[in-house]
Amino acid sequence: MTDTPIVIIGAGLAGLTAARTIQAAGIKPIVLEASDRLGGRIDSLRAEDGQPLADLGPSWVWPPFQPAVPRWLDALAVESFDQYDAGDAILDGFEDTPIRQPLPGQYGMARLVGGPSALVKAMAAGLSDGVVQTQSPVSAVRLQNDGSLRIEGDNGLALSADRVILAVPLRLAAERIILPDALPDRLREELKKTPTWMAAQAKAVVRYERPFWRERGLSGRIASRQGPLFEAHDHTSARGDAALFGFVGTPVGHRDPALLEQAILAQLERCLGPEGGRPVELRVKDWAKDEWICSEADRTGPQAHPNVGSERLRSGHLDHRLWFCAAETAAQSPGLIEGALLAGEAAGHAASAGLRRDAAGDQQ
Known part of the structure; x- marks a missing residue:
């Protein structure tokens, strides 16, 4: 018996997009965010009244060339x-x-208008109460005997989930989170080698x-x-x-x-x-x-824009129970705002579809 069907680790734009996608499928996820705010690499300089004045993280989108952007802007009224x-x-x-x-x-x-923080605000506003939990850093994701995943945190956090989506920078996941031993070595190496854009x-x-x-x-x-x-x-x-x-x-x-x-x-x-x-x-x-945001590898190594990674980054692992969906996993615009939207959508659809298949199998 699991505590929750899907846990998303990370409340940046990709993680919030995955949460919205999963909620639209009729499933209530839990989103665990290590810091005290939402948005990940998206942040704003704000006036005293809270209005965003300028972007401290990414600023630009290219709507004529990034079809996911206008689609989400329309959906979120941004x-x-x-x-x-x-x-x-x-x-x-x-x-x-x-x-x-x-x-x-x-x-x-x-x-x-309002900067990319407007996307984060609109994404979060559409989620049910209690979905997002800030100041909840995750230190380990462990495979349990029944196939479910146990999520552990340094502050006593302990959850069991049917599916887990890791929506954190890939290098941070490799450096800071104990991942199941059953994950293939090639995947671990790719996590370590994929630069986090602008980290x-x-x-x-x-x-x-x-x-x-x-x-x-x-x-x-x-x-x-x-x-x-x-x-x-x-x-x-x-x-x-x-x-x-x-x-x-x-x-x-x-x-x-x-x-x-x-x-x-x-x-x-x-x-x-x-x-x-x-x-x-x-x-x-x-x-x-x-x-x-910034891993030791990003901090000490040369800065580079991530290339489109292998399908391992976009595939389900551990019998399709574990997914990665940082912006750098996207097959289009990796590292960019569109990449975060596409990665979150894809992982959200895949995880929720897997739960529906499991439920259908249990009913037969």
Whole structure:
């Protein structure tokens, strides 16, 4: 006798998508999240009233090329708007002084009203009460004699489930969770070798009173050879909160917060003039310091975008009782927002279908 039919480990976008998919099939899952918030790699800088001002994690979707995105946006009533790209860019470090010139457009790139956090909020809002349990880290998933799976946590957590979906970064699953011995060695090696997209990245959000660069015919794009931001983009919200964001090129282990902020402000002043160095707020989110996102392998190894992994990552294991559904498992857009949606859908459908087959067999 199990405590629950399906346990999902991880309440990032993939895990929440799996939970919504399973609930739509008439099954109530349990979602265990290690941290005190939902969203995983999705997070927002918020105003005092709680409204999201800027994205600290992923920002972009490409609706013309990612069919799962508009489908889920429609289902969740989340709107998108085009990434601002009108005007010249700034090339920094290519000559003695910054160069102003056009760059190729970014057709199809869009942002979400309320940021990707709006997706997380809408996903979670559609789940039944008690489905998601935060601050519930999992330390082991064990195969029991009857074929069910036992989920254990350091805080005394102990559950038995018919199906388990691991919706956590694959390398974290390999490093931090004791997995059943019966899993094949090739799968374990693939978990270890699959990079977690942007896990060790630091992202800077810089807020201003107004988007002054637009007034000067600039797009807000910066491409730099000297950094510390190797690229930056307009990040003004749909409601007009003026901002830029940039990806930090400083290696992990050399990101002294005070020195990094000073260097970012100096770069923005160099590229955009005095106003660039006088923001109303500068926030750097260093994902490499997040223990529930960044594995040791991601922190110490080279950063790389995950390729489409083998079918082992999308297949059921242990007689189709254990599934993986991090964004990196997706066969399309691995590591991206669409990848998380597709991975969550696929694992949710597979796990719930397996339960229905079991139930049908018991009735015969």
